[in-house]
Amino acid sequence: MSNNALTGRVAVVTxxxxxxxxxxxxxxxxxxxxxxxxxxxxxxNISDAEAVAAECIALGVKAMAVVADIVDEASVxxxxxxxxxxxxxxxxxVNNAGITRDTLLLRMSVxxxxxxxxxxxxxxxxxxxxxxxxxxxxxxxxxxxxAW
Numbered sequence: 001m002s003n004n005a006l007t008g009r010v011a012v013v014t015x016x017x018x019x020x021x022x023x024x025x026x027x028x029x030x031x032x033x034x035x036x037x038x039x040x041x042x043x044x045n046i047s048d049a050e051a052v053a054a055e056c057i058a059l060g061v062k063a064m065a066v067v068a069d070i071v072d073e074a075s076v077x078x079x080x081x082x083x084x085x086x087x088x089x090x091x092x093x094v095n096n097a098g099i100t101r102d103t104l105l106l107r108m109s110v111x112x113x114x115x116x117x118x119x120x121x122x123x124x125x126x127x128x129x130x131x132x133x134x135x136x137x138x139x140x141x142x143x144x145x146x147a148w
Contacts (some may be wrong), residue, residue, distance in 0.1 A: 006036045007035035010087040012079070014070055014127055015097025017042025017049030023146065024096040025052050032056035032063060034093065041068040043097070049124040062087070070097050070123030080130040085102050089138060093131040120147075 011031045016024030017040055020102025021089035028038050029052070038056045042049035042065065049065035064086060068079040083090055099119040101112040128143050 005034045006092075007032060009036045009091040010039070010083065010089050011036045011094065012041065012083055012090055012098055012127070012131065013094045014041045014068070014123065016052055017065065018042040019044050019123045022096075024056075024094070027094050027096060028052050028063075029055055029059070031092065031094075032059045032061045033091075035061060036060060037062040037087055039063070039079075039087070040065045041070070041076045041097070043067070043069050059112075061088035061139055070127055071118040073126055076123075076126040076130050079127075080134065084134065090131050091138075093127060093143045094146065095127055095139070095144065097123055098146065 005131065007143070010033050013028045016022065016028040018025060025083055028040050032038050035107055038053070038061065039061065040049045040052045040056070046067050053063040055064045064082065065081055065147070066079055069075040099118060101108065101116050103112065124145055131143060
């Protein structure tokens with residue numbers, strides 16, 4: 001059961017839909033274990049995100065999985081709108097989503113570079129901006145950025 005340190009708080013964790021394989025899953029479960037309700041995002045694999053949400057729910061909190069493409073402004077806005085409709089607040093944002101395109105610089109295409117920059121920087125910007133609007137109205141909130 002929860003140690004209640006974060007009871008009543010709502011956390012959004014991007015890139016947490018990789019089932020048992022990702023850092024985001026561990027973050028989401030740890031937040032749930034501390035009592036936070038959790039929104040788990042995934043760009044494509046909603047079934048893995050739903051499994052992480054179920055793991056969080058088993059810890060006695062509310063959780064849900066949301067498909068969100070963090071490099072798309074409309075998708076990010078929809079993510080935070082859904083979160084507010086479901087939970088009424090956002091207290092914690094963990095910008096965990098990110099990608100790598102491991103290759104030698106000389107072999108990296110501009111498209112590969114752009115996809116890394118979009119996922120790792122633009123996505124964090126869009127999510128932070130959307131969360132900040134909510135957090136400013138609440139007069140509280142925390143944003144955690146994971147660097148890839």
